[in-house]
Amino acid sequence: MSIEQNKTVVSRLYDEVLNQENKAVIDEIFAAEVTIHDPFTGVTQGPESFRQLLNIFDTAFPGHRVTVQQVVAEGDWVTVLHTHQATHTGPFMGLPGTGKQVNVEGLELFRLANGRITEFWRKDDNVSLLIQLGMMPAPQMA
Numbered sequence: 800m801s802i803e804q805n806k807t808v809v810s811r812l813y814d815e816v817l818n819q820e821n822k823a824v825i826d827e828i829f830a831a832e833v834t835i836h837d838p839f840t841g842v843t844q845g846p847e848s849f850r851q852l853l854n855i856f857d858t859a860f861p862g863h864r865v866t867v868q869q870v871v872a873e874g875d876w877v878t879v880l881h882t883h884q885a886t887h888t889g890p891f892m893g894l895p896g897t898g899k900q901v902n903v904e905g906l907e908l909f910r911l912a913n914g915r916i917t918e919f920w921r922k923d924d925n926v927s928l929l930i931q932l933g934m935m936p937a938p939q940m941a
Contacts, residue, residue, distance in 0.1 A: 802872045805911045809877040810870065812916075816853075817865045825849060830915040837921045849919065859891030860901075877909045883923065887932055894934055901931040 800808075808828050815824045829846040836842055840852050856863060863885035871878045883903040888896040905923030909916050929935035 800875075800911065800914050802874070804914065805875065805877050805909075806870050806872045808911060808914060808916065809872075809879060809909050810867070813865050813867050813879065813881065817863070820862075822850065822853070828916055829919075830912065830917045833916055834918045835921075836919065838925055852921070855891070856885075859889045859896070860885035860887055861889060862886070875911050877911065879907050879909075881905050881907070891932070892934065894932060897932060899932060901928060903928045903931075 811824055811828050815821045816828075825846050829849060831846070832844065833846060833849065834842060834844055835848045835852060837852055839855065840848070843851075860883075863883055865881050865883050867879055867881045869880040871880075881904070883901070883905065885901050885903075887894075887899050887901060890896065903923050903925075904927070905921070907922060908918075908920040910918040926935065930937050
């Protein structure tokens with residue numbers, strides 16, 4: 800696959816799966832043996848593990864959307880700089896919905912083979928998310 804084709808596959812995750820909420824696309828873009836690396840869920844395998852990860856956020860932040868700022872690719876690798884916009888209306892890590900709006904920046908890395916995502920690393924700014932939800936104190940400036 801070309802670099803542009805790989806970027807197109809990854810872009811479908813943001814455009815179709817996240818922003819259009821078309822979860823059927825997951826089976827089209829993820830390899831059956833995909834490895835998911837996530838700070839909340841650890842290292843897991845398979846498209847179903849991605850669905851479970853997505854469900855954590857869909858439950859807590861229904862209708863969340865993402866804006867992609869930059870897509871960079873080289874060889875089989877694609878990186879996406881993006882920002883999630885969401886309203887916290889459901890349970891998240893033991894915290895009931897607060898109604899707070901959050902903006903969370905992230906940088907995610909993908910490895911592709913044969914037109915499918917074979918590895919995914921989620922590196923969203925979880926500390927910022929927890930601060931915005933009031934689950935963690937903001938750093939104090941001296």
